[in-house]
Amino acid sequence: xxxxxxxxxxxxxxxxxxxxxxxxxxxDDKISFLLNPYDEHAVTEAAALKKHLGRGEVIAISLGTEDxxxxxxxxxxxxxxxxxxxxxxxxxxxIFTARALKAAIDQDxxxxxxxxxxxxxxxxGMQTMFRLGAAxxxxxxxxxxxxxxxxxxxxxxxxxxxxxxxxxxxxxxCVLGVGRGINTPSYPTFPDVVKARKxxxxxxxxxxxxxxxxxxxxxxxxxxxxxQERRARExxxxxxEQVQTLVNILRNEAKVLN
Amino acid sequence: xxxxxVVIEIKKGRIKDANLGMIACARAANREVYALILNDTAxxxxxxxxxxxxxxxxxxxxxxADHTPWNPEQHTRAxxxxxxxxxxxxxxxxxxxxxxxLLPRIAAALDAPLVMDCIDVDLEKGLARTTLxxxxxxxxxxxxxxxxxxxxxxxxxxxxxVKTKAKMISMPIDTPVSGKFKTVEILPGQSSQTDITEADIxxxxxxxxxxxxxxxxxxxxxxxxxxxxxxxxVAVDMGWVPYTMQVGQTGExxxxxxxxxxxxxxxxxxxxxxxxxxxxxxxxxxxxAAMVSNCDYFIEGDLFEIVPLLTQRLTQKAK
Ligand SMILES: Cc1cc2nc3c(=O)[nH]c(=O)nc-3n(C[C@H](O)[C@H](O)[C@H](O)COP(=O)(O)OP(=O)(O)OC[C@H]3O[C@@H](n4cnc5c(N)ncnc54)[C@H](O)[C@@H]3O)c2cc1C
Ligand SMILES: Nc1ncnc2c1ncn2[C@@H]1O[C@H](COP(=O)(O)O)[C@@H](O)[C@H]1O
Numbered sequence: 001x002x003x004x005x006x007x008x009x010x011x012x013x014x015x016x017x018x019x020x021x022x023x024x025x026x027x028d029d030k031i032s033f034l035l036n037p038y039d040e041h042a043v044t045e046a047a048a049l050k051k052h053l054g055r056g057e058v059i060a061i062s063l064g065t066e067d068x069x070x071x072x073x074x075x076x077x078x079x080x081x082x083x084x085x086x087x088x089x090x091x092x093x094x095i096f097t098a099r100a101l102k103a104a105i106d107q108d109x110x111x112x113x114x115x116x117x118x119x120x121x122x123x124x125g126m127q128t129m130f131r132l133g134a135a136x137x138x139x140x141x142x143x144x145x146x147x148x149x150x151x152x153x154x155x156x157x158x159x160x161x162x163x164x165x166x167x168x169x170x171x172x173x174c175v176l177g178v179g180r181g182i183n184t185p186s187y188p189t190f191p192d193v194v195k196a197r198k199x200x201x202x203x204x205x206x207x208x209x210x211x212x213x214x215x216x217x218x219x220x221x222x223x224x225x226x227x228q229e230r231r232a233r234e235x236x237x238x239x240x241e242q243v244q245t246l247v248n249i250l251r252n253e254a255k256v257l258n
Numbered sequence: 259x260x261x262x263x264v265v266i267e268i269k270k271g272r273i274k275d276a277n278l279g280m281i282a283c284a285r286a287a288n289r290e291v292y293a294l295i296l297n298d299t300a301x302x303x304x305x306x307x308x309x310x311x312x313x314x315x316x317x318x319x320x321x322x323a324d325h326t327p328w329n330p331e332q333h334t335r336a337x338x339x340x341x342x343x344x345x346x347x348x349x350x351x352x353x354x355x356x357x358x359x360l361l362p363r364i365a366a367a368l369d370a371p372l373v374m375d376c377i378d379v380d381l382e383k384g385l386a387r388t389t390l391x392x393x394x395x396x397x398x399x400x401x402x403x404x405x406x407x408x409x410x411x412x413x414x415x416x417x418x419x420v421k422t423k424a425k426m427i428s429m430p431i432d433t434p435v436s437g438k439f440k441t442v443e444i445l446p447g448q449s450s451q452t453d454i455t456e457a458d459i460x461x462x463x464x465x466x467x468x469x470x471x472x473x474x475x476x477x478x479x480x481x482x483x484x485x486x487x488x489x490x491x492v493a494v495d496m497g498w499v500p501y502t503m504q505v506g507q508t509g510e511x512x513x514x515x516x517x518x519x520x521x522x523x524x525x526x527x528x529x530x531x532x533x534x535x536x537x538x539x540x541x542x543x544x545x546x547a548a549m550v551s552n553c554d555y556f557i558e559g560d561l562f563e564i565v566p567l568l569t570q571r572l573t574q575k576a577k
Binding site (some may be wrong): 121222244249 | 550
């Protein structure tokens with residue numbers, strides 16, 4: 001049986017986009033959306049694993065609206081063989097998301113490993129991988145910056161503070177949330193993009209998955225633009241005077257120097 | 259009275275300063291604050307915890323034959339066991355590498371709601387405020403569930419000293435490690451350097467630094483102020499400094515009291531990581547740079563001139 005490598009990818013606003021708040025708790029979505037930056041690393045790692053094994057299938061999966069197909073195409077251009085779009089009408093919390101991804105994966109096949117990003121840049125939840133792991137009963141590591149596959153297990157390095165690392169050993173199947181240090185995604189070439197257009201996107205309506213809702217939830221009840229009210233004041237004078245003024249500001253205004 | 263648990267983070271025998279703001283946040287609700295201390299001697303921290311209003315110190319000792327100093331799965335189970343024994347429904351920890359490992363594991367095991375990186379929490383109403391959409395918005399999130407978990411962004415909530423007498427609860431918890439997840443090794447980071455997520459002052463360099471060697475200018479300057487050194491993604495991608503120093507949307511989100519940006523243009527992705535700073539100071543040759551128009555103070559000048567002068571000035575002062 002072929003080894004199934006799943007990668008969870010999220011369709012998120014372009015990091016350079018200007019975000020405008022709409023209806024008090026959501027955003028105006030007429031901006032460009034892309035594959036979540038950490039998920040690019042997840043797709044790259046999944047494709048590298050398949051190459052390393054010389055077999056297997058990489059399946060990208062996403063929960064989102066119809067537009068998510070664009071992100072799935074990017075994931076396929078970066079190396080996923082096919083993809084699954086779990087259709088919903090709105091942004092869902094990670095409790096629901098993990099249930100939906102689990103149900104859709106269960107319907108599709110039996111995972112050898114699941115990759116995710118370490119966080120989504122829109123919701124910044126940092127938790128979907130752990131919820132997914134708990135749902136499957138698989139061990140989880142996040143912030144993974146090095147992955148070494150072994151027979152039926154994996155050794156990973158998880159980043160901590162000040163350049164520290166924790167090295168963990170996980171049995172497979174497992175869920176890995178990858179960080180940026182793990183690899184360097186190579187951007188798809190034009191032929192990759194063309195090929196990705198022909199790859200399969202299986203669409204499932206989330207309603208058809210009959211997900212048992214959790215009694216727990218997280219909902220964004222209001223959203224405000226994060227206003228910057230800084231009044232840029234210039235420190236003038238000769239360099240020596242500028243530095244003296246700067247020291248005075250640090251000492252007397254910011255009170256960070258003794 | 260209802261109880262709120264706070265997971266205390268200890269580094270090299272000291273309670274990290276950021277814990278104190280988290281305790282203040284837990285105290286704001288009219289509840290009892292239970293400080294959970296993992297595998298350390300709680301008595302050592304009695305004074306500081308009682309000075310910040312903690313009602314109980316819970317010393318959790320995980321043990322067993324296969325005990326390792328850090329096993330997030332095992333520690334997750336130990337914390338859940340303690341929460342159940344003490345009827346703790348609300349739990350706070352810091353959004354640090356430790357909190358990032360523990361909180362989501364606990365939330366997943368309890369099927370409980372969790373909001374990470376909170377800048378404010380209202381425990382009574384189950385509301386948390388956090389940045390969303392790459393730091394461009396602030397969202398208020400309503401959580402519902404039998405438990406509530408929150409990750410607190412270090413250093414955004416100010417500590418509030420209040421005197422209490424804390425009772426001591428000792429909880430040895432024997433949690434076998436699952437065969438599925440094992441700690442192989444723990445490699446600590448460089449302890450000589452202040453961590454950017456905890457620093458009061460960060461001095462960061464960008465593309466303008468030009469080389470790994472030139473970053474020494476920032477390290478020297480940082481040393482005179484007890485500051486941490488940060489970097490833009492360009493400086494990291496060029497291999498001048500490690501990724502752990504990257505500030506921004508795909509790096510660390512920091513909130514120091516002062517952020518000094520040297521030769522950093524101020525891209526939207528960089529701002530996502532440092533816009534919560536108390537004061538922003540830009541040193542840039544280009545007065546049109548976004549960093550300059552979005553800061554509190556700026557010096558239009560060459561960092562290679564200004565930074566060494568600043569180091570010199572601060573060294574003189576220290577004498
Ligand atoms: C998905 C995504 C995620 C990203 N995430 C991050 C992130 O987390 N963090 C991040 O930083 N970037 C991130 N970026 C990159 C970001 O878009 C910018 O490219 C980057 O921040 C620019 O770095 P910089 O300011 O060092 O360089 P530049 O933009 O090149 O700016 C250099 C600055 O130095 C000034 N300068 C030059 N010489 C001197 C001198 N001698 N003295 C003083 N000033 C001088 C110049 O005037 C200029 O303002 C991300 C990009 C993408 C697409
Ligand atoms: N709607 C979604 N569809 C697919 N994957 C997702 C979705 N939301 C989150 N993920 C995955 O979970 C990771 C962590 O997301 P988060 O918990 O929101 O920070 C992301 O990097 C994705 O890999």
